[in-house]
Amino acid sequence: MPDFYESCVFIAWLVGGFVSGVSGIGGAMVAFPVLAFFIPVHQLIPLTCALNVVMDACLAIMHFRHCRGSSLWPMLAGSIPGSFVGLYILQICSGAVLQGAVGVLLIYYVYWQKTFRVRGTADYPRLFGVSAGFGSGLLGTAISFDGPPIGAYGLYMGWEPRVFLGTLGIFFVIRGTITVVLQYWAGFYTAEVLRYMSFGVPSVILGTLLAFPVVRHIPQRAFHQVVLIIIGIAGIICFVRSFL
Numbered sequence: 319m320p321d322f323y324e325s326c327v328f329i330a331w332l333v334g335g336f337v338s339g340v341s342g343i344g345g346a347m348v349a350f351p352v353l354a355f356f357i358p359v360h361q362l363i364p365l366t367c368a369l370n371v372v373m374d375a376c377l378a379i380m381h382f383r384h385c386r387g388s389s390l391w392p393m394l395a396g397s398i399p400g401s402f403v404g405l406y407i408l409q410i411c412s413g414a415v416l417q418g419a420v421g422v423l424l425i426y427y428v429y430w431q432k433t434f435r436v437r438g439t440a441d442y443p444r445l446f447g448v449s450a451g452f453g454s455g456l457l458g459t460a461i462s463f464d465g466p467p468i469g470a471y472g473l474y475m476g477w478e479p480r481v482f483l484g485t486l487g488i489f490f491v492i493r494g495t496i497t498v499v500l501q502y503w504a505g506f507y508t509a510e511v512l513r514y515m516s517f518g519v520p521s522v523i524l525g526t527l528l529a530f531p532v533v534r535h536i537p538q539r540a541f542h543q544v545v546l547i548i549i550g551i552a553g554i555i556c557f558v559r560s561f562l
Contacts, residue, residue, distance in 0.1 A: 326357075334349035335373055336526070350366050350552075359417050365518065367462045386484070389475065392443075395451060397452065401459045414561070
């Protein structure tokens with residue numbers, strides 16, 4: 319029988335997987351702030367990174383044929399050094415600092431979603447790809463949110479939706495696996511984190527699968543706005559709690 323904390327992990331990632339499957343917005347941005355009330359941040363970050371890989375794999379399977387390899391490799395090349403820098407930050411920063419950083423990023427993500435406009439293709443796509451990959455590797459390993467730099471790059475390049483989902487999906491799976499290996503090597507995957515994973519893995523898969531049949535029946539714009547409000551509130555909560 320799962321205890322309270324294990325049940326929270328299951329429910330939070332069931333919702334996170336569903337949100338990601340429906341909207342394409344990272345389910346971690348919904349699940350992380352909820353679980354931060356119950357689980358120490360230095361346990362929650364590796365847990366979130368591992369479950370992100372499972373969730374992204376479910377989504378990438380649907381769109382892998384549309385992956386743009388010419389953009390994928392520069393992003394991966396930048397993500398490797400970024401991941402090492404992120405691991406160093408994770409090792410030296412306190413839980414309050416990391417949670418505050420999560421709050422700031424969530425708030426900025428909402429602002430970016432509201433204000434970003436595609437202005438055309440980049441003049442130096444490989445350089446921008448390497449830079450986006452570095453930022454994604456750093457943020458993903460340090461605080462488990464790797465989406466904003468890569469999402470901005472994909473939008474700026476003007477990719478059509480399936481190319482966007484396919485390229486980013488494959489990138490996140492590979493980059494996330496590198497992060498998990500580095501965090502495991504550094505000793506972050508304790509017995510407690512692995513226990514939480516045993517409940518999070520099936521729930522995030524179930525949540526993602528439940529989204530597939532209903533995607534076409536949910537107004538995407540309205541749902542997207544609701545999720546952004548939730549993410550904004552979660553960001554404010556994380557930021558305020560970092561001072562408590």
